[in-house]
Amino acid sequence: MYSFKNLTSLVAGFIILCGVGLVAGCNTQSTPVTTTAQNSIKHVFVITLENKNFSSTFGNSTQDTYLQGTLVPMGALLTQYYGTGHVSLDNYVSMISGQPSSLATQTDCAEYQDFSLSSTDSNGIATGTGCVYPASVKTLPDLLTAANLSWRGYMEDMGNDPTRESAACGHPALNTRDLTQSPEAPTTAVPNGDQYATRHNPFMYFHTIIDSPSCATNVVALPQLKKDLAAASSTPNFVFITPNLCHDGHDGDGTGTAGKGCVNGEPGGLTSIDAFLKEWVPLIMASPAYQQDGMIVINFDEGAPPTPAVTMVSGIPTLTLTYPGAPCCGQQTGPNVTRPYITDYPASAATGGMPVQLSYAGIGGDQTGAVLISPFIKPGTVSNTPYNHYSLLKSLQDIYSVTPYLGYASQPGLVGFGSDVYVKSN
Template structure:
């Protein structure tokens, strides 16, 4: 009996050590897994910039802009910021894409005809911002007057300004472009800039539009780089020859310079990202099922 006792004691000690070590190991593994999950979540989380300015350009495919000698300024922003290598419009022609990126739906619009101002009530980026107590505005080049809901005026086209269609968006938030602040701290939380039919590259050259962005928005881009703010430049649709792949460039302090993710994104993903950048908890239309843009944030 005495000779067997030490062996039993050793076996007992082994069982006790195993009983202690196993939960510890499992806990450590769970902690490691939790760290991994947290890191993954952090990797796809979006920042919370103070201001976001979105510029909508027209009718050019990715390859017509990115890498093109005709767009030196846009390419400089892409180099110093981020370019999405697989960004896509939703459809053709222009107008449904504007509604998609603003409200998460084309709202049944299939053409470029003028809509009835104030005829829609669906949730949209502006109504969500306003409901959350945040600020919104649009700056529309060649708009004949503040809050004008006119269909056409010179180089201005209502089809590129979906906000006037919604009764839950004040027409007073639709500004002429000359109201774009020079003191950028006065900008809304989120705003859209829409050049006229020449400067958005619809009627005029790539170089014309590229120069317009440089002349009108470079000061903001420089400021955004050091003031927790963001500039987004994207397009409504391509030239109908590249599967609706469009250029999309992001620039500012929250953006990781030189990033160029290849994940496929569209206008609904852009809307989802804008909503989350603004800290909104609601998502309009198909943005609710869309993805935040990832791989571009510091």
Template sequence: MIALSTLLLLVPVVLAVQARIQLTHFQSGHRSNIAPQFVPPSEGPLVQSSNYVGSNNGSLPKPKVVSGKSFDRFIQIWIENTDFESANSTTAFSDLAKQGIFLDQYYAVTHPSEPNYVAAAGGDFWGMADDSLYHIPSNISTIVDLLEAKSISWATYEENLPFDGFEGFNFSSKNYLNTSAPDYTYYVRKHNPTIIYDSVASVPSRLALHRNFNDFAADVNASALPQWVFVTPNMVNDGHDTSIDFAGQWVDYWLAPLLNDTNFNNNRTLILLTFDETETYTANNHIVAMLLGGAVPESARGTVDSTYYTHYSTLSTVEANWGLGSLGRGDTNKTLSNVFSFVANATGYKNLNISGSDIPLTNITGTIPGPLNPQLYVPFTAPNTSAVGAGGGAVFVASGLNTSLTAAVVPSPVNLTALGKTVPWLGPRNGSTAATSNSTGSGKGGNGAVSLSDGIVRSAIFGITLAGIAAFLV
């Protein structure tokens, strides 16, 4: 009988071996000591394909357009883990930048991947420093609350999502790059920002707006693309499991032709193409970003904007454009949330001039206290309700949130790991069955503002498959 302590010591070895096995399976018959060759997953970005796994069940209804001050549609497309210099030297990205505004001082907010995605949806990464399966409680607000308050349509499109609203940790499907190899983990939940929040995932109508690329093709062809869109390529096309050149080929295949399709890109469409984080953690989190689309003023195309921006700028820019309320978090942090300049000019918002040594270090990870940091656990706190965001509206406060538990009175951080505990929000949300597709576990939601004295700090024990863990690794 092997002792539990021995098994625990073997876990990192098993994970590394499994990751190597999966990589070998991917390479087998497809490449040998060379980068994999890009294979289009479909005949075109608007042609449905079995490689996208889930079949389309019909398009969304055509949205009622809520006019913005600078744009009527905002589309974000995120690529993975690439240093500024590497991405900037890739032809596909440098060529696209000439068609829009190159944001040469754009930064991610932390490491690794998942907390950056979460921050772009909710204005905070809550101390998270890993890519685990979390469910952020339902009284924590997101951009979805702000959009729906003004009846602005939205959806996320995740390549290889098996069906609308799938909540699983990951999903493996046929390896279309190498049909003789085993199934490949193309979809991962950690790159699907809004589904990580229970305020979105626990509402069926919101959950259903997490769609795949077959849905995307149907929605664009039906002129039914929503006004706020988040697009995530799969794990090879976003460069995570391949290379920046591979991701560049996907951009050429998928995005370049869509720029000429008025159902996707009309004269009121703003597109942000960017990265989640740098590959090198020791350098500050400087990433390539560019603004494309018909909403970019003709006079600004081919120019460089050196204003300091972060992922929180995507929130503040949307808020400014539509005159929304705010989340009272990173989106209202004046230093971190400058509005894209041409939008700031149109809305009268005044950005801060931040450059050189004034640019904060946002490459730190694991040292920020928060409700998703087991070494520095503090409960979820209320937003800054007195903050004034770029949109000028009130701070959105979800029902059931303890507004008296603010950052000013939050208790000192607690090391849950030392106590043999995990954070309360680790694991699938209550009522989620799909979340156990490739991983199993227990984890309950509840009041986002809790304290250790409430006695509801719970542990979550996972039975994650090795295939799931391999895809979990950054």
């Protein structure tokens, strides 16, 4: 989500953050799967970054030269990859469960509250309100565990400030305010600061995970990954990596300009994304698990920053932020939200003393693009096939041969990665 920390500059300068408007949904096109290549993949490493449009990440930016100039040529660029919502959490939830947005997840669950379940349809889509789904709602980790396959989430900065969250399975107490909504600058007590955000850790929103004793060993701080990569036997089959709020590009504009960076002084934006990838991707690619049968997925939760304007609402000047919400692949709205949708927030110092109105135009998360790298993907591949986070989940289930398809991964007409992606190198 584009936090209120960044809104003061929007009010002062009426800055238009993105020129991308609402576009029509993508048409799904079935692509035959190269079964041998897909079934040969046994270890998948997902690195999820934040809040960038395809046009900025893979266009003329000079901040991400490693991503564009080194990583893209190594694998497949998915030009038509889309997020599934705004602002952050609903995207992460969809990647591992197929669940659509709820009123709480589309606003990042500032209160870490239970999901009150009303009903569940035949595809497992939950109707209700709240954040933390009951044990009846299943996730990819649940299916992997049942199939005797391993998984682990690696969260940068988790546990840096133990008064906010634990270093393992770190989340707020149920039905309390989430103190990780804002980054914590370095202090004497917390020398490295704490830029962990629970809302970027999808595993913390399912009781099947947080109620299990194995949560503490499956959701861990990022440094553990270096140890786990040492051998294929210690590398989980499914790896999900969440950088901190600076290194995932959520905070900062990447320029290094004073006052426009992260709380620890780093530039953030695509500049810090590039530095993170340059550190971690070579470590993954050098690991026995990747070289044997691995695939790296680099995606973004959502694109298209909101378009800001100051309008009169009930006679009061109000900062209005409109998310385009362009969808892909016949994405359905789901039972818990409507589009268009407007929600209001009171005035605060971060917004220049103005009330804020968030306006959601479409249900999608806009075009972000994604990069896939693997020994089973031909370098320099470009796919224009439409995909989204539900497609990713379906593709992961196909790789691991685990069923049933979860939530909207079971949507009729939705395709997983096919021969447009899995093109074996000669």
